[in-house]
Amino acid sequence: MKLNFKTLGVCLAAGVLLAACSEPPEIAAKAAKRPDVAPYMGADNSFMTKGWTPGNQGSWTEAINKRNQNQSEYLRVK
Amino acid sequence: MARMKFICDTERCIECNGCVTACKNENEVPWGVNRRRVVTVNDGVIGQEKSVSVACMHCSDAPCMAVCPVDCFYRTDEGVVLHDKDICIGCGYCSFACPFGAPQFLSKGAFGVRSKMDKCTFCSGGPEANGSVAEFEKYGRNRLAEGKLPLCAEMCSTKALIGGDSEIISSIYSKRVAVRESNGKYAGSNIFGWSTAYGPSGSPAPTPTPADKIPGAKS
Numbered sequence: 001m002k003l004n005f006k007t008l009g010v011c012l013a014a015g016v017l018l019a020a021c022s023e024p025p026e027i028a029a030k031a032a033k034r035p036d037v038a039p040y041m042g043a044d045n046s047f048m049t050k051g052w053t054p055g056n057q058g059s060w061t062e063a064i065n066k067r068n069q070n071q072s073e074y075l076r077v078k
Numbered sequence: 079m080a081r082m083k084f085i086c087d088t089e090r091c092i093e094c095n096g097c098v099t100a101c102k103n104e105n106e107v108p109w110g111v112n113r114r115r116v117v118t119v120n121d122g123v124i125g126q127e128k129s130v131s132v133a134c135m136h137c138s139d140a141p142c143m144a145v146c147p148v149d150c151f152y153r154t155d156e157g158v159v160l161h162d163k164d165i166c167i168g169c170g171y172c173s174f175a176c177p178f179g180a181p182q183f184l185s186k187g188a189f190g191v192r193s194k195m196d197k198c199t200f201c202s203g204g205p206e207a208n209g210s211v212a213e214f215e216k217y218g219r220n221r222l223a224e225g226k227l228p229l230c231a232e233m234c235s236t237k238a239l240i241g242g243d244s245e246i247i248s249s250i251y252s253k254r255v256a257v258r259e260s261n262g263k264y265a266g267s268n269i270f271g272w273s274t275a276y277g278p279s280g281s282p283a284p285t286p287t288p289a290d291k292i293p294g295a296k297s
Binding site for chain 2: 040064071073
């Protein structure tokens, strides 16, 4: 009987100690990777360029490609 | 779908460090961290001095993603390799794995304590809401979501550094090479870092991280 109390005590102590190593669900959820929002959805600020519609992937791609071509001086400077 | 990449034309880079300054200013990168830097070889040797602007190349098979013990990296549909600073533990494995020295850490405090990793985001922020203050404070500007390209490339005075959809920037570069050749100049047809970052020509396109494959991701 004495041994059983000792075993129980050890188990309780181990349980208390191991609880410190666990990860509460809210912390685990915070550490989970979050999906990013696609750039064609636009940005929530006043620096948006004009000429495309936020949420429309095609118009964003077209606007970015047009801007991309501006890096070619053979097209930009004539 | 666009596949975003950078090209630095070593025949044009004049080591002005404008890209470095623009990046630091646009993203308010803290002192001690340079997301982009200019490396010069054969310094002072006439005709052989070359400079190249280096940052994260957003590799097809990114070694930083492969070695991260907490799996904080993800790849967007545009092929941009980003990371979640809420998950990063600042272990530094990515900096050892990266062939371009892109991952940067702030050294702060005693005993070499490092900050969370910081690197070029191709001016496309992080997992926070596009253009939000939280995103800016952690990752800098999200210019892609504003319909712009990375500032380092857009403001490059000699257009040595060009960034954007790989097909478009490749065609711009090819035209330059052709013009140089036709003028009897050194063509400079080898693009720095591309074979390291994207593999040989004909390599398969990278696969974006699907949201439903990320454990615990919210839809």
